[in-house]
Amino acid sequence: MEHYEVTIVGAGLSGITAARRLHKQGRTNFILVDKGKSVGGRLATRRVADGKVDHGAQFFTVRTDELGEEVQNWLKEGWIKHWFGDPYPRYTAIDGMNSLAKHLAEGIRASLHTKITQIVKYPDGYRVYDDKMNVWKSDKILLTMPVPQVMELLKASDVEVVDLEMNKLRSILFEPAYVGIYHFRSPTGLPEDGHLDKNLPKDVERVVDHQKKGISKDTLVSVYMNGDWSRRYYGEDYVRTLIREKVDRYFDWKDLESEQLKRWRYAQAKKVLKESYLDLAGDGTLVVAGDAFLRENDEAGRTRFESAFLSGKDAAAYLSW
Numbered sequence: 436m437e438h439y440e441v442t443i444v445g446a447g448l449s450g451i452t453a454a455r456r457l458h459k460q461g462r463t464n465f466i467l468v469d470k471g472k473s474v475g476g477r478l479a480t481r482r483v484a485d486g487k488v489d490h491g492a493q494f495f496t497v498r499t500d501e502l503g504e505e506v507q508n509w510l511k512e513g514w515i516k517h518w519f520g521d522p523y524p525r526y527t528a529i530d531g532m533n534s535l536a537k538h539l540a541e542g543i544r545a546s547l548h549t550k551i552t553q554i555v556k557y558p559d560g561y562r563v564y565d566d567k568m569n570v571w572k573s574d575k576i577l578l579t580m581p582v583p584q585v586m587e588l589l590k591a592s593d594v595e596v597v598d599l600e601m602n603k604l605r606s607i608l609f610e611p612a613y614v615g616i617y618h619f620r621s622p623t624g625l626p627e628d629g630h631l632d633k634n635l636p637k638d639v640e641r642v643v644d645h646q647k648k649g650i651s652k653d654t655l656v657s658v659y660m661n662g663d664w665s666r667r668y669y670g671e672d673y674v675r676t677l678i679r680e681k682v683d684r685y686f687d688w689k690d691l692e693s694e695q696l697k698r699w700r701y702a703q704a705k706k707v708l709k710e711s712y713l714d715l716a717g718d719g720t721l722v723v724a725g726d727a728f729l730r731e732n733d734e735a736g737r738t739r740f741e742s743a744f745l746s747g748k749d750a751a752a753y754l755s756w
């Protein structure tokens with residue numbers, strides 16, 4: 436049976452950041468797994484016609500020196516650019532947000548298409564089971580999926596957890612998000628930088644033109660609905676029509692070539708925790724991290740790219756003891 440020192444479940448930004456930190460420390464006996472076909476999680480980019488659309492995070496902001504230092508490197512590498520925003524820059528990835536995740540995960544052993552279905556605690560460590568009947572031994576486990584998915588996995592598992600930490604985990608609430616994706620045959624009248632988040636119709640959070648953003652030849656637009664609206668209409672079959680009605684006046688719909696809908700079941704945390712990770716087992720062997728886990732002094736107070744980055748980093752430092 437394979438035996439790893441650490442299994443990191445989830446190759447979103449938190450998991451990748453944790454893996455990078457372990458890698459930097461010279462540790463090699465760990466594995467990063469994700470059920471998806473690519474690393475990145477909610478740093479998600481989709482190919483549509485002759486272009487790409489970001490349909491998860493669009494950009495990120497920087498409030499800490501730790502992320503600030505990394506950002507300087509990523510700028511030098513040519514992976515990201517300053518998209519808009521002065522004096523508070525919004526950074527975005529040159530080739531779509533998922534490409535940044537791919538760059539960050541370079542050189543790290545990742546097992547994709549691997550859904551973890553159960554974890555069982557034995558006296559000599561954990562056994563980790565995936566959906567293809569593989570099982571391996573792991574001394575420590577870091578879970579970085581959205582908290583409802585962590586709860587789901589724990590329910591199917593046989594592990595010892597501390598009640599207090601479980602109650603903290605239960606207090607975190609995630610919201611869904613709908614994103615309408617549109618391919619138009621003609622350019623839009625959206626601002627030059629391709630980003631609009633002011634004076635929009637009620638419940639529309641953001642509208643982005645990816646041609647103007649610089650990641651698409653074709654005119655590709657994404658429309659983000661807010662969490663309240665997405666929860667209210669979650670699973671309804673007329674969501675597409677409602678989103679189009681909301682943004683009707685912004686586009687020339689007779690030029691619409693195609694449309695798609697992305698539904699995020701767990702998009703962002705509505706209720707976060709002011710701890711950058713949780714030690715579920717109380718002995719440092721089963722740790723939970725992710726964007727909903729904020730440092731106590733977090734200025735923004737909400738789930739985002741930077742909170743995922745810092746949580747992954749802090750959790751990896753804790754696991755290394």
Ligand SMILES: Cc1cc2nc3c(=O)[nH]c(=O)nc-3n(C[C@H](O)[C@H](O)[C@H](O)COP(=O)(O)OP(=O)(O)OC[C@H]3O[C@@H](n4cnc5c(N)ncnc54)[C@H](O)[C@@H]3O)c2cc1C
Pocket residue numbers: 444445446447448449450468469470471474475476477478490491492493494495496549550551552579580581584588612614659699701702703724725726727738739740741743
């Ligand atoms: C629509 C949308 C818009 C957003 N906009 C912004 C923005 O503009 N700016 C910003 O800063 N942030 C934004 N965010 C938030 C940002 O994307 C997240 O905070 C960040 O990417 C979360 O990273 P993470 O690693 O914590 O989680 P995730 O990226 O969700 O990674 C978790 C990973 O776990 C995997 N996984 C789940 N269950 C299992 C399992 N059982 N086995 C194996 N793998 C599993 C998933 O496939 C996923 O890849 C947005 C998010 C969404 C959805």
